[in-house]
Amino acid sequence: xxxxxxxxxxxxxxxxxxxxxxxxxxxxxxxxxxxxxxxxxxxxxxxxxxxxxxxxxxxxxxxxxxxxxxxxxxxxxxxxxxxxxxxxxxxxxxxxxxxxxxxxxxxxxxxxxxxxxxxxxxxxxxxxxxxxxxxxxxxxxxxxxxxxxxxxxxxxxxxxxxxxxxxxxxxxxxxxxxxxxxxxxxxxxxxxxxxxxxxxxxxxxxxxxxxxxxxxxxxxxxxxxxxxxxxxxxxxxxxxxxxxxx
Amino acid sequence: xxxxxxxxxxxxxxxxxxxxxxxxxxxxxxxxxxxxxxxxxxxxxxxxxxxxxxxxxxxxxxxxxxxxxxxxxxxxxxxxxxxxxxxxxxxxxxxxxxxxxxxxxxxxxxxxxxxxxxxxxxxxxxxxxxxxxxxxxxxxxxxxxxxxxxxxxxxxxxxxxxxxxxxxxxxxxxxxxxxxxxxxxxxxxxxxxxxxxxxxxxxxxxxxxxxxxxxxxxxxxxxxxxxxxxxxxxxxxxxxxxxxxxxxxxxxxxxxxxxxxxxxxxxxxxxxxxxxxxxxxxxxxxxxxxxxxxxxxxxxxxxxxxxx
Amino acid sequence: xxxxxxxxxxxxxxxxxxxxxxxxxxxxxxxxxxxxxxxxxxxxxxxxxxxxxxxxxxxxxxxxxxxxxxxxxxxxxxxxxxxxxxxxxxxxxxxxxxxxxxxxxxxxxxxxxxxxxxxxxxxxxxxxxxxxxxxxxxxxxxxxxxxxxxxxxxxxxxxxxxxxxxxxxxxxxxxxxxxxxxxxxxxxxxxxxxxxxxxxxxxxxxxxxxxxxxxxxxxxxxxxxxxxxxxxxxxxxxxxxxxxxxxxxxxxxxxxxxxxxxxxxxxxxxxxxxxxxxxxxxxxxxxxxxxxxxxxxxxxxxxxxxxxxxxxxxxxxxxxxxxxxxxxxxxxxxxxxxxxxx
Ligand SMILES: Nc1ncnc2c1ncn2[C@@H]1O[C@H](COP(=O)(O)OP(=O)(O)OP(=O)(O)O)[C@@H](O)[C@H]1O
Ligand SMILES: [Mg+2]
Numbered sequence: 082x083x084x085x086x087x088x089x090x091x092x093x094x095x096x097x098x099x100x101x102x103x104x105x106x107x108x109x110x111x112x113x114x115x116x117x118x119x120x121x122x123x124x125x126x127x128x129x130x131x132x133x134x135x136x137x138x139x140x141x142x143x144x145x146x147x148x149x150x151x152x153x154x155x156x157x158x159x160x161x162x163x164x165x166x167x168x169x170x171x172x173x174x175x176x177x178x179x180x181x182x183x184x185x186x187x188x189x190x191x192x193x194x195x196x197x198x199x200x201x202x203x204x205x206x207x208x209x210x211x212x213x214x215x216x217x218x219x220x221x222x223x224x225x226x227x228x229x230x231x232x233x234x235x236x237x238x239x240x241x242x243x244x245x246x247x248x249x250x251x252x253x254x255x256x257x258x259x260x261x262x263x264x265x266x267x268x269x270x271x272x273x274x275x276x277x278x279x280x281x282x283x284x285x286x287x288x289x290x291x292x293x294x295x296x297x298x299x300x301x302x303x304x305x306x307x308x309x310x311x312x313x314x315x316x317x318x319x320x321x322x323x324x325x326x327x
Numbered sequence: 328x329x330x331x332x333x334x335x336x337x338x339x340x341x342x343x344x345x346x347x348x349x350x351x352x353x354x355x356x357x358x359x360x361x362x363x364x365x366x367x368x369x370x371x372x373x374x375x376x377x378x379x380x381x382x383x384x385x386x387x388x389x390x391x392x393x394x395x396x397x398x399x400x401x402x403x404x405x406x407x408x409x410x411x412x413x414x415x416x417x418x419x420x421x422x423x424x425x426x427x428x429x430x431x432x433x434x435x436x437x438x439x440x441x442x443x444x445x446x447x448x449x450x451x452x453x454x455x456x457x458x459x460x461x462x463x464x465x466x467x468x469x470x471x472x473x474x475x476x477x478x479x480x481x482x483x484x485x486x487x488x489x490x491x492x493x494x495x496x497x498x499x500x501x502x503x504x505x506x507x508x509x510x511x512x513x514x515x516x517x518x519x520x521x522x523x524x525x526x527x528x529x530x531x532x533x534x535x536x537x538x539x540x541x542x543x544x545x546x547x548x549x550x551x552x553x554x555x556x557x558x559x560x561x562x563x564x565x566x567x568x569x570x571x572x573x574x575x576x577x578x579x580x581x582x583x584x585x586x587x588x589x590x591x592x593x594x595x596x597x598x599x600x601x602x603x604x605x606x607x608x609x610x611x612x613x614x615x616x617x618x619x620x621x622x623x624x625x626x627x628x629x630x631x632x633x634x635x
Numbered sequence: 636x637x638x639x640x641x642x643x644x645x646x647x648x649x650x651x652x653x654x655x656x657x658x659x660x661x662x663x664x665x666x667x668x669x670x671x672x673x674x675x676x677x678x679x680x681x682x683x684x685x686x687x688x689x690x691x692x693x694x695x696x697x698x699x700x701x702x703x704x705x706x707x708x709x710x711x712x713x714x715x716x717x718x719x720x721x722x723x724x725x726x727x728x729x730x731x732x733x734x735x736x737x738x739x740x741x742x743x744x745x746x747x748x749x750x751x752x753x754x755x756x757x758x759x760x761x762x763x764x765x766x767x768x769x770x771x772x773x774x775x776x777x778x779x780x781x782x783x784x785x786x787x788x789x790x791x792x793x794x795x796x797x798x799x800x801x802x803x804x805x806x807x808x809x810x811x812x813x814x815x816x817x818x819x820x821x822x823x824x825x826x827x828x829x830x831x832x833x834x835x836x837x838x839x840x841x842x843x844x845x846x847x848x849x850x851x852x853x854x855x856x857x858x859x860x861x862x863x864x865x866x867x868x869x870x871x872x873x874x875x876x877x878x879x880x881x882x883x884x885x886x887x888x889x890x891x892x893x894x895x896x897x898x899x900x901x902x903x904x905x906x907x908x909x910x911x912x913x914x915x916x917x918x919x920x921x922x923x924x925x926x927x928x929x930x931x932x933x934x935x936x937x938x939x940x941x942x943x944x945x946x947x948x949x950x951x952x953x954x955x956x957x958x959x960x961x962x963x964x965x966x967x968x969x970x971x972x973x974x975x976x977x
Contacts, residue, residue: 137878154338163884174879178897187893188883240884347805354809361836368835439654440647441661455912455961456954457919460930464954467937468947574821581923588823601831608824609816616819 088113088148088244088275089134095142096129103129104140105299111244116276118286118307121296122322127279130296131246134277135166148243164192167237171249173229175221175236181208182217185236192240200239207235211265227258231265238269245269247278281326287311295319365602372599380598381406387593389585391501402594409590410611416504416586417573417615420511424572425565427512428519433549435524446520453517459578462510466582470502503584507576515572522564526557558630566623573615587611675947684942685952691932692953695772701764704756705775711749711756712782718742723904723971750786753779768846772927774956780846780928781915784853785861789907791854792861793900797891799862800869810862817859823920826852830924849921857914864906868899902975908968912961919957929953 089111096104103126111117119127132138133145136152136159145152147162175184185204189195195203208214211231213224221229230250237245247266251259263285270276270289280286286293286307293310295302295318303310303319311327314320335341369376385405386398393415396408434446453461475490487494492502500508530553538548577588588608595604649655685692694705722739757779759765771779798810817825829852834843843851872895880890922931933953937946 135882137882154340155334156337156339156342158337159339160884160886163882166882168879168882170875170879172875174873174875176876176879176894176898178901188885191889191893192884236883343803347803350803350806350809364838365835368839371839438647438650439657439661441658441665445661445665451962452958455916455958455965457916457930457957459919459922460933460950460954460957463930463934464946464950468950472944472946570818574819577821577823578920580823588821592827595831601835605824605828605832608827609820612821612824613816613819 086112088115089277090146091133091143092145093143094130094133094140094145096126096133096138096140103299104133106143107296107299107301109294109301111275111277113243114273114275115291116270116274116289117278118290118293119277119279119296120281120286120293120322120326121302122325124298125296126299127296128248131248131277131279132168134244134246135163135168137168164240165242166244166246167240167242168246169230169233169237169248169250171253173221173226173233173253175229175233177221180218180220181213181224181232184221184232185239188236188240203239204235207238208232210238210268211235212261225258226254227261230254230258230262234262234265234269244275244277247276247280249279249281251280251282283311283327295322297322369602374599376602378603380594380600380603383598385594385597387597389590390583391504391585402598405590406587406594406607409585409587412584413576413579413586413588413611413615416507416511416579416584417576419508420515420572420576421569423508423512424515424519424568427516428568429523431516431520432523432527435520436527450517450520453513454521458510458514458575459581461514462506462578462582465510466502466506470506501584503579503582506582507579507584507586510578511572511575514575515568518568518571519565522561522568523557526559526561527553529560530556555630562623562627562630566620566627569619569623570616573619574612577612680948681945682948684936684939684945684948688936688939688942691936692773692929692956694775695927695932696770697772697775698766698770701759701766704759704763708753708756711753715746715749719746720967724974746786750783768844771846773932774929776926776928777915777918777930778960780849780853780918780921780926781911784850784857784918785907785911785914787850787854788858788861791858793865793896795858795862796865796869799866814859814862817856818863822852822856822917823923825856826920826924828852829855845925849924849926852924853914853918853921856917857910860910860913861907864903864910865899867906868901868903869895871902872898905968905972905975908964908971912964912968915960915964916957929956 087110089109091107091109094104094107095102107130109117109130119131121127129138133140133152134147148165150158150162150165152158152162175181176187179187182201182204185207186195186197186200189200189203190197205214205217208217211234213228213231213235216224216228216232221232224232234245234250250266251262254262259282263282266276266278266285267289278286278290290307292304293307294304295310295314295316297318303314303316305314309315310319311323314323381403382401384399385402387405388398389396389405389408391412392408393411394404394408396404431446431449434442435450437443437446470488470492471490473488473490485496490502491499493500493505527549534552534556535548538552539545543551576586579586580589580592583589591604591608591611595601598604648658690699694702697705719742722742755761755763757766757771758768795810795814798806799814801807801810826849829848830845833848833851837843876894876898877890880894881887885893918928919930921928922934925931927935930953933949936942937949942949
């Protein structure tokens with residue numbers, strides 16, 4: 082029963098880089114359809130944490146369950162989980178040797194074994210949704226940063242994931258392009274996608290997030306609704322952090 | 328990670344071990360099969376593996392030696408003589424090719440149109456034809472068709488060329504040694520020239536301007552400002568050119584200069600000890616490579632550190 | 636007009652006293668050299684040796700009645716080269732070239748498939764009159780050996796490069812061991828291994844053709860260098876590309892095939908062309924292990940009694956042949972490099 086509402090369950094997750102303790106027993110539960118924004122100073126382990134959700138990073142202690150599947154050394158589970166989880170990176174990471182269309186159809190064709198025609202249909206639909214339909218035959222290098230990031234979102238969505246992870250999706254963008262990406266993300270949230278977002282866009286967090294979490298040196302410090310988080314934080318550490326970014 | 332264990336075949340660590348184990352088994356199998364074949368083939372040929380032959384009398388002559396050597400000496404001695412001949416030509420070659428290469432590389436960037444293009448023509452001719460052919464050309468078309476000893480061609484009386492090789496300030500070099508040295512030098516230098524040119528061009532224009540604004544002469548800017556910085560780019564590929572030169576010195580066999588490869592090859596022809604001779608050759612050249620790499624790494628280290 | 640020429644002269648040849656001196660010195664040397672060389676070419680050299688033996692230089696003792704087969708081979712290769720070249724030159728504006736776009740995935744397989752076809756035309760069998768490999772000599776053998784060796788060492792080199800960058804400890808060390816040993820040895824030594832040792836390591840029943848052993852030697856050699864070139868390309872791919880592909884759920888083999896290799900190989904094309912130029916020159920060493928390729932042919936022609944001592948003519952001609960191929964390829968590779976940077 083629980084599994085139906087809780088889609089990400091991370092319990093007491095520890096990770097070390099050699100001697101360096103990056104994640105110090107992190108607990109996090111995300112419900113289906115919930116939008117969680119993760120904030121925190123640089124180097125606090127935000128990226129590392131969300132990258133454990135799709136096994137881009139391993140962890141040494143604790144457990145993580147995604148949509149009822151436990152993340153372990155089990156190869157099949159890793160593959161299954163990666164199909165459930167889409168990820169959008171700070172630097173877009175589009176494949177420069179493939180056209181926009183092929184970037185988006187790559188995974189559906191090779192992982193979901195969709196026919197080329199079906200995959201293209203799906204891709205076109207998604208590209209329309211993020212507003213880049215006209216550019217489908219261009220190469221990533223010919224697009225602006227904002228456009229590339231929207232393609233990256235479409236590419237992740239093409240796997241029809243249940244969860245979307247965003248690691249500072251707007252940090253590498255020129256200011257005038259931030260909006261177009263955030264708008265796409267807002268729409269996604271409205272449609273009920275479960276999202277975990279690392280970002281410093283306070284306005285966005287206020288408007289879209291169900292919950293804002295502060296992470297500091299490998300631990301979660303505070304977790305609250307946006308109103309409480311930004312207006313009446315409980316922790317001293319959060320107040321200090323907010324005073325730095327606001 | 329502390330959670331329910333997946334079945335073995337779905338654990339990626341399991342596969343990592345399996346794949347590596349398979350590789351090891353494959354390698355062992357190959358070695359065993361090849362070894363068995365070798366054993367059988369050698370038995371058929373009536374050859375026994377072993378390095379005892381090294382103590383036997385070599386009974387072949389070596390054209391030019393620095394150590395004293397007679398055909399009655401052992402194979403070990405013969406190989407040693409060859410080794411020293413190899414070292415001689417490789418060291419002299421590395422020294423000369425560096426000078427020629429740097430000169431040609433700087434000439435490629437000269438503001439004198441003629442100099443620039445002479446260097447270009449030199450580089451493009453020498454690096455786009457096989458070294459072996461160049462060696463044949465130097466040896467047969469140049470040295471052997473030079474005037475004989477009585478009518479030496481000479482440059483300012485310092486260097487004299489004849490069929491008997493080069494005479495420089497009273498030192499005599501055989502035509503074989505001279506050919507190999509010249510061949511290796513000019514061939515390798517054509518590559519070094521390009522490396523040097525690339526290295527110098529990699530130094531930002533601003534450095535020249537800064538030097539000029541200090542009132543330094545172009546030659547001084549080159550020596551004090553640009554070259555030290557260019558070296559950082561130049562040294563790593565230079566290393567591989569030195570390695571190439573050392574390895575290419577084995578082409579001595581084509582013109583009959585008795586280097587290690589030549590002597591080893593003769594040894595093989597006389598004894599039929601293919602495996603042993605091959606091991607010796609491998610050992611020698613791998614040692615050469617290691618030594619050159621080691622020295623150049625030291626150089627590289629000092630060059631890279633200057634930056635900080 | 637004249638003024639422009641004068642300023643050009645002053646700027647490029649006589650801009651300072653030592654440059655003027657240098658110019659004059661160089662001019663004197665060049666004039667001296669050219670005068671001698673031209674005199675030698677016209678008056679002293681006896682080009683008959685080249686004229687008479689031209690077919691030997693180019694195609695060796697391949698039977699004259701079967702020359703048409705060589706023409707077909709030449710046609711196939713030219714066709715492949717033209718196609719490949721046009722693909723790479725137009726790759727930046729692919730959208731305009733739908734047709735060429737279609738060809739891209741077929742390029743590598745076509746090259747691989749053309750190998751047996753070429754060998755069939757040259758060697759015969761299966762309905763064609765068979766021609767012994769002893770008769771494949773001269774330039775055609777040089778080109779054949781270089782092309783076959785590079786084509787074979789290409790996939791092997793990729794595997795080895797993947798092995799060297801793998802995180803599987805043993806695989807990595809096997810790869811490193813192979814690459815470093817081969818790169819530490821002179822080619823002549825490796826050819827010796829292939830000619831003399833290979834038969835010792837193989838079952839007695841298996842007698843390999845001299846040509847095959849030559850190719851084996853070149854492949855052993857060139858695979859190691861290919862692996863290093865490819866590794867350079869692999870290392871130039873940012874780790875994020877791999878992560879992005881994994882995040883999409885692609886299993887590791889597909890990540891390598893679909894995302895890493897296409898980018899890595901594109902980046903190392905100039906290096907591979909450079910390696911091919913080196914290999915083409917290196918085939919000359921085959922003449923030292925008894926193959927009569929271009930260099931070997933020149934030596935056997937020089938042994939003809941009526942042409943004894945015509946070293947300069949033969950070597951200059953043969954050198955020119957090598958040069959034409961190597962230089963044109965190095966021009967092509969520089970062009971590609973520019974293309975890739977843009
Ligand atoms: N591969 C690695 N090896 C060693 N240390 C690492 C590695 N990757 C990250 N770290 C360290 O782990 C810590 C957490 O890194 P992480 O990227 O998760 O931080 P972050 O919160 O995302 O910061 P930012 O806002 O700068 O992206 C940092 O101190 C970083 O230096
Ligand atoms: Mg981060």
